[in-house]
Amino acid sequence: MDAEEAVFVDGSPCIVLDSVRMSYTVPTTDHVADGDLTFIRKVVRKVAGHQSTVKVHALNELSLVVERGESLGIIGRNGSGKSTMMKLISGQETATAGAVYASSTPIMLGVNAALVPDLSGDQNVVLGCLAMGMDRHAIAEKFDSIVELSGLEKSIHLPMKSYSSGMGSRLRFAIAAAVNPEILLVDEALNTGDAQFVDRSRRRMAELRDNAGCVFLVSHSLETIRDMCSRVIWLDHGDLIMDGDPQETTAAYKNFTDHLAKGNNVSAARIKDDARANLVATQVLPRITGRRKGAGQ
Numbered sequence: 001m002d003a004e005e006a007v008f009v010d011g012s013p014c015i016v017l018d019s020v021r022m023s024y025t026v027p028t029t030d031h032v033a034d035g036d037l038t039f040i041r042k043v044v045r046k047v048a049g050h051q052s053t054v055k056v057h058a059l060n061e062l063s064l065v066v067e068r069g070e071s072l073g074i075i076g077r078n079g080s081g082k083s084t085m086m087k088l089i090s091g092q093e094t095a096t097a098g099a100v101y102a103s104s105t106p107i108m109l110g111v112n113a114a115l116v117p118d119l120s121g122d123q124n125v126v127l128g129c130l131a132m133g134m135d136r137h138a139i140a141e142k143f144d145s146i147v148e149l150s151g152l153e154k155s156i157h158l159p160m161k162s163y164s165s166g167m168g169s170r171l172r173f174a175i176a177a178a179v180n181p182e183i184l185l186v187d188e189a190l191n192t193g194d195a196q197f198v199d200r201s202r203r204r205m206a207e208l209r210d211n212a213g214c215v216f217l218v219s220h221s222l223e224t225i226r227d228m229c230s231r232v233i234w235l236d237h238g239d240l241i242m243d244g245d246p247q248e249t250t251a252a253y254k255n256f257t258d259h260l261a262k263g264n265n266v267s268a269a270r271i272k273d274d275a276r277a278n279l280v281a282t283q284v285l286p287r288i289t290g291r292r293k294g295a296g297q
């Protein structure tokens with residue numbers, strides 16, 4: 001990534017990721033992680049109860065500016081960093097380095113509501129709505145439609161711990177869908193439910209998308225991404241590979257995965273390298289009074 005572009009945005013963008021990185025330190029049973037330690041030191045560490053750890057780089061340094069009106073699709077293989085990026089934007093996780101700026105609270109459909117298992121479904125509706133910043137009047141107004149969307153009318157007075165995981169997901173989705181967020185995050189991997197609920201939730205999602213200032217959508221369905229997004233980014237092993245037009249980006253990614261599926265690892269790597277070579281890296285600069293679009297480049 002040699003080229004760098006200074007981005008000058010008119011008005012305020014919805015989301016800015018400024019040199020963001022995310023890594024996790026996780027325990028491992030792989031002794032290679034102990035590196036060059038002598039056998040004796042490895043035994044001593046084990047006896048002393050030391051657990052080996054490795055660092056997982058979920059997202060390597062990247063910057064991104066997403067403007068109002070954009071609908072950004074995020075594609076990539078399993079483990080490429082898509083959900084991690086969503087968690088950083090929603091504030092569920094804090095980046096290891098860099099900063100995330102949002103013009104208002106992003107709402108991630110399905111997971112925003114931190115619900116309490118011992119409370120009943122209806123009590124959790126109130127709790128979840130309060131957590132999203134709704135007042136009691138607005139909650140009372142929306143209550144019936146939330147329960148209806150969840151499809152849990154019969155179980156709404158039972159404790160959430162008695163719900164199946166699908167029922168819990170439906171309630172969380174219905175609560176998150178009660179507000180019309182300016183920044184909407186949809187991770188399709190989190191969308192569970194039976195056919196009837198999927199249909200209902202898709203309709204509500206479409207309404208939310210139409211009303212949102214900007215939308216982030218993670219999906220393994222390239223068709224969904226092409227249908228719904230105005231811009232697509234391709235992540236691989238935590239790196240930003242491509243950022244651009246939905247048709248071009250999904251076509252390049254499909255070409256890459258088709259080559260991989262046929263075992264053509266070398267040509268797949270070349271496709272990825274070519275895509276990355278054309279990437280214009282974003283650089284986030286502090287806003288300076290008087291600076292104009294195109295100035296100072």
Ligand SMILES: Nc1ncnc2c1ncn2[C@@H]1O[C@H](COP(=O)(O)OP(=O)(O)OP(=O)(O)O)[C@@H](O)[C@H]1O
Pocket residue numbers: 024025026056057058076077078079080081082083084085189
């Ligand atoms: N809480 C966590 N602790 C440790 N490692 C994590 C954690 N969350 C994600 N990772 C690691 O970070 C990397 C990126 O994961 P992420 O869930 O963002 O991928 P993804 O692109 O959303 O994958 P998928 O398509 O399978 O949902 C993976 O290697 C994953 O193992």
